[in-house]
Amino acid sequence: MHRRSKLFPGNFWQGELFVFPRNQAILRPFCSSDSTTTSPTSHSLNISFLSDLVSKQHWTELKTHLKDTNLTVLLHQLLSSEVDPVLTLRYFHWSQKEFKLSHPLELSFRLLHLLANAKRYSKIRAFLDNFIKYENLHSNSSIFHALSICGPKFCVNSIIVDMLLLAYVRNSKTQLGLEAFKRAGDYGFRLSVFSCNPLLSALVKEGATGDVEHLYKELMRRKIEPNVITFNVVVNGLCKAGKLNKAGDVVEDMKAWGVSPNVVTYNTLIDGYCKMGRVGKMYKADAILKEMVANKVCPNEVTYNILIDGFCKDENVSAAKKVFEEMQRQGLKPNVVTYNSLINGLCSDGKFDDAFGLRDEMLGLGLKPNVVTYNALISGFCKKKMMREARKLFDDMRGKGLAPNAITFNTLIDAHCKSGLMEEAFVLQSSMLKKGLFPLASTYNCLIGGLCRKGDIESARKLIHVMEDNGLRADLVTYNILIDAFCREGESRKAARLFSVMRKVGLTPNHVTYNTLMNGYCTEGNLKAAMNVRMQMEKDGRRSNVVTYNILIKGFCKKGKLKDANVLLNEMLERGLNPNQTTYEIVREEMMERGFVPDIEGHLYNVSFSS
């Protein structure tokens, strides 16, 4: 493949693909589909008359002269004539619609060639969009074949394939786009960043990190000139997958390519660190901020928003407020996102007065609270089980001209489920439908979780069927909920079976999945099985997180194996993981039980948290 991309187009076309003469390929569908017609030439007089009608756009008259049988012949004729390709395109669409037929694929691509030569790129884009949307019957294999036999215009073919790729991505057919990318490599077509960047971006959004990494390597190998956006998308994909080290490597790659990291690159990296559960993650984020400034890249509103949200999620609202002040000192204006992050931070902490104060402040600045603002406030009240207040905000939204979205409903439904108010939750779900909002898989997950919490796995199963009847597939979270439910019932065998089912249907277990299963085994006292799950998890490239350690440490404590618990505790600290509230509670409880009075927080025998 590498050789081929270096070949001159002319050489390429002497290769194996140019298998039969062009005309034969084009006439084949026509000859086989119609036995009464003798040959295209016998129509030629007639056809020049018809072409003339097309040129004059006399469609009604044209229709009276046409039969199904000569539609494709006329198209062929138009393609070989001097007729404006845009007119031919019009005829193409008109004849397909009027006579409900599909012209052969080869002719479609000959038409695209003519349009490309005439530089009518927007027409090609529209054509391909339509093609992707309504003609699912063509596989990439037949498309590439048709394209390769319809003319030796190598560059033009590359442009068309590039646009095809973009059409796939824009129509959410990312996997087909990826397949087309691979095939383009086999055929040696040159692609551009204008299609590869959106493909990368779509893969990042789908969380297909493996594909992102592969595509990135391919881009470099095929020498498709990446730009700063290409690198930024890849950095973002790796950050979202928690692969911060690899993200850093890509930043080094880009420097080696002579592309300087810009404000977006740094913002992405900072956000990556902010969202990671490492010790001193905000310190690391701050270090990147300093590096960014040292490289003469000026932080913008987004940079500050990321830091503010990071501190809020780190339960450090006061640090967030300092950044907020610094932002304004730098002459940057806080926007709705800034306020939403702060409001969310305050709400999660139950500081509703401060949160409402900020809401009023933003109103004073002419910033309108949006759905996100309300969702944060509602979620805050829900967490404190203040359902009346949550409900009031929900009702207020309408008066403010704001429509609740699926997340608003999910928040409320989940809160009702957690309060055991399943009927209310289902009423909310149906009111969602009345508003024209379709419940998402996450909506069902809230309800399924509620049923499982009640121990009603049977109803949960039934609800999954309803969900699937509505075209939604059980996702990772659904499986996590069910695995947890079985573990709680002491049915770890069933949980384990579900675990293998989810892999079979192509879902990738995450930390929660592994931790849940481990927790199930630990509760049963089966430490060996739990440690096996952990081994599997680390083999899958997922390092143990705080929750993993908490589960295992607790498991070992319960079995009286304090030595093992200590080993894990040390390992956790060595790996730079921060013990949380739960860790301290596990340790304290264990010590009390053994008659020790915990003097300093976090001492488990000879192990100190504050090492």
Added chain:
DNA sequence: ACTGTCAACT
């Protein structure tokens, strides 16, 4: 023509 920040559920 393409990119990055905020909100829910396990």
